[in-house]
Amino acid sequence: MDFSLSEEQQAILDMAVDFGAEAIAPHALKWDEEEQMPREMLQAAAELGLAAIYVPEEDGGSGLTRLDATLVFEGLAMACPTISSFLSIHNMVAWMVSSFGSETLKDRHLAQLCSMQKIASYCLTEPGSGSDAAALQTKANRTNEGYNLNGTKSFISGAGFSDLYVVMARTGDESPGGISALMVENGIDGLSFGAQEKKMGWRAQPTAQVILDNCAIDADSLMGAEGEGFRYAMMGLDGGRLNIAAAALGGAQFAYEKALAYAKDRQAFGRSIDRFQSLQFKLADMHTSLDVARSYLRQAAWKLDNQTPDATRACAMAKRYVTDSCFQVANEALQIHGGYGYLTDYGIEKIVRDLRVHQILEGTNEIMRVIISRSILAERDQ
């Protein structure tokens, strides 16, 4: 059993950290405040292969594993978890198009997805269906030319900003097998966006409702086969959970390192605060949490790459554990900074705000427990 990263994996992590430190970190607070992010930065990331990490090389991607991808998202999140997570969503769409899209759909979009000339969003959640995603109500009615879409998607990262939207909509009955994945291009008639949501964190990525009102798309916009949409969505989720956990890990690592440095500089009662045992114990616990989270995240990613029977459960456990413990680490880092941690300029409160949502999206941590317990009970009773 070898727990070390390979030479290439170390190079991947180093590159993500270095790119983040130069191209993202100096602007992260500004983008958070202005609630925007520049396309040029995303395209620069894409030039390094970060927009199509697990798209195979023959489709123009980087052809890496899920484990490799967690290194990328951890590294980028050390600069900004919001940007890292946004790239994760785009990567999922690029992977879907490459894995399930027809040749026509690939020809239309894939090269530009890999270069981020086209930026993609993913639309599953609706105002009335979150955790119960299969209950979605958006309709895609068959027409002579293709489909006619009606419905509303909510909490959509990149809404209004992205060029492409993968919309999960009902083409058949009320079961999960009645759901299809459809590609909608920005600018077409009937597609509009709600007001930008005001959010606790993840402010650099615009979030809004995607509103489909008699949106006509051609038949080639269907991804894969009709009725397969929910299956694709589920297949994307395991990896998505790893990425969301990895981004939480990078953010928490950044906060921990800031707190570690601050504890040396900050004086109280005539000595640096790291001379107090209560603070030392905090740092010890934070470091332990980060190391345990990292080890388990990488193991879960390894399981997904190797398609082990317990891969889905492992991804759920990793998402639940890593995002919970990383939020705690970030919160402790804020505590160590005292009043200064509460000030925006120190960059810690942003991490706490950003990481809070990692416990909610890509399946809430309660849903993770549903997945985990369902799996262990089924295993017991089989």
Next chain:
Amino acid sequence: MKILVPVKRVIDYNVKVRVKPDQSGVELANVKMAMNPFDEIAVEQALRIKEAGGAEEIVLVSIGPAQSQETIRTGLAMGADRGIYIEAGQDVEPLAVAKLLKAVVDKEAPGLVLCGKQAIDGDCNQTGQMLSALLGWSQGTFASGIEIAGDTAKIIREVDGGLEHISISMPCVVTVDLRLNEPRYASLPNIMKAKKKPIDALDAADLGVDTAPRLTLVKVEEPEARQAGIKVASVTELVDKLKNEAKVI
């Protein structure tokens, strides 16, 4: 044209350097190592020349302990074509390095050798100049601009008084300065491709070069810690101290 770029594995520039307790050198155990930053600039320049159609192949060469192959791999991930590794200790002196590089040049026949102006560990700033002398080639040092046209290379050199423009004949040895370019990041596909690029190993003895040190290292010491400053009460006291204590006026 083929471009040869020597790359050295050195202590990462972010690391706080510590002296070994026995003063025999700098502590390298469990210290992050990386490609010498000036060599990275040389690799980047070679890539740009190749991308502009001015070269067909970029060969990296590294001399040092086994991990130097990782440094070659870093350059291959940036886009260089292949590597040559020569096993040696960490502290091969510039003259021995220059002789080894000459042997590689004799074998590979590149049209241009692009070096970092110095390695940030020893800060010797000698290897490129020595190599050009051994080869009998022209040299352009501290380059902040390189333009190759046929048999001539136009080099912009950073000198104390400003910028010096020189024309030198090819083939030549050019050592690069900090402001020549900003090295690229290795892309994910290139990191994976680097794994498959060849690194040939050569033996210093087979190349007929004696790498035994000619210098004796007496000891390595930490620089003296900076003293806290003092406040002077008056201009008279300041002038007095500058005259009699610091002896600068």
